[in-house]
Amino acid sequence: MTDRPISLGLELLDRQLSDANGEACGKVDDLLLVFPEDTEIYGPAPYVAAILTGPGAFAGRLQGRLGRWVSSVWSRLHRDEDPAPRRVAWASVARLDYEVHLTVSAEQAGLHEIDDWLTSHIIERIPGS
């Protein structure tokens, strides 16, 4: 990666995630910033700890009632009691161009669950799939 500064809002957010096999596996729906010494805003600079992806992260970006609605539908359907958006650690980012390339596969990043469920419960029951 180069030293060129990048704009998180313009060059990272809403970009395509691509796994180690080059397969599409979601979007950069949101980012997790961490302040090294917590609560101290004027301390060391914050860093991007993880990419957040999936409906939970996306709902947080939507404004107003629609966002809250998407978010509540998502947490209702999620099997966890109080679900958190899916995180992809920044350490798994290999490089950035107009996509965000990961060093791990979609399975390793835990981004395959919805697809697996839909395939085994619906797709495979349709003849000729």
Next chain:
Amino acid sequence: MKRFLAITLGIVSSIGGFFDMGEIVMTAEAGARFGLSLAWVVLLGTVGIIIYAEMSGRIATLTGRPVFDVVRERLGANLGFANLLAAFFIDLVTLTAEIAGIAIAFELATGINYFLWVPLAVFLVFLIIWKVQFEHMERVVGITGLAMIVFGVAFWKLGPDWGSVMGHIFNPDVPKTESLPTYWYFVVAIFGAALTPYEVYFYSSGAVEEGWNEKDLVVNRATAYIGFTVGGLFAITAIGVAAFVLRPRGIGVEDLSTVALGPAAVLGRVGIIAFIIGLFASTFGAALEVTLSNGYALSQFFGWRWGKRIPPRKDPRFHLTMIVCLIVAGLLVATTVDPVKVTEISVVLSAIALPLTYFPVLVVANDEEYMGEQVNGRVLNGLASLYLLIIVLVSLAAIPLMIVTKMGS
């Protein structure tokens, strides 16, 4: 040879995408009510779709990123999501119209009421999407869709005075029987039908499906220019036939069998048969494109795997989206909605939503980081910007005109 075959992508886009229910209904209505005075809008719209389809195809070819990928990135989460919801809804309305069109083609061929053909129409579209290779799908539908040349043949046989035809196209005068707002309402609707956003969703995604690379930029240019021009010519001759056959007899377009009267009056039995084949092929082609477009739009917006070339178990969300859309559209047809009305609604809604799709395309086509040396040239950019202005004006005018004219009635 490969290049030559690839040009079918443009031809199918022109026939299934350009000359679809929207065109068939709107051109017949325009000709029957306004003579040739709306034909210039088809020309205007054709140039617009050529410019923007070429840009979207070029972006997809060079970066592998079709339109909705670009929409998400450039419009962000909120505005992008608004566009997604609008596009998805408009596509559903359009799909409803196209499926009705397929079923009506069966009705015209057999005499059996079209409602009974809806399940078969839905099933056929599903089957092609589920099983048939992208390239095969395109070629078959593209070639049969050429039957719509029946309008060209009929118009030519009508033997109009070409000088006066040109005069009426480029010097339009609004018939005294119609009000000015109604005329402009039809301008908006015909423009919307020509630039229906699903055409670029399908076209740009098709470039990725076919694995275009830099060498295919020639193919992209040729298909956009030739394909949509053919579609535009079909549409203008369809207006001509309606203007010369339906208008003098005071026949209004209430259903698709009225549209068939044009070719029938001029060419007899052959005209009817060609029209039915053309109607089937173009609505079937469009139904495929619209269904795929909804799969493309949703998948590209949320970053899912997508592609007709990928087996359904590898991209279940993409394929399930399409199945759900087909079922919903089939059910909507079965509610006995009037197919002509649904078509009119779909083209006006398209007109309203146009800017949100075409603006990001223009922006990215100018981004050197993406496009390298293939950014828009100065002339093209001037033209594309002018069109964006027209697109915005059309979009702003659509709702007031819709209300004032009570949807053109």
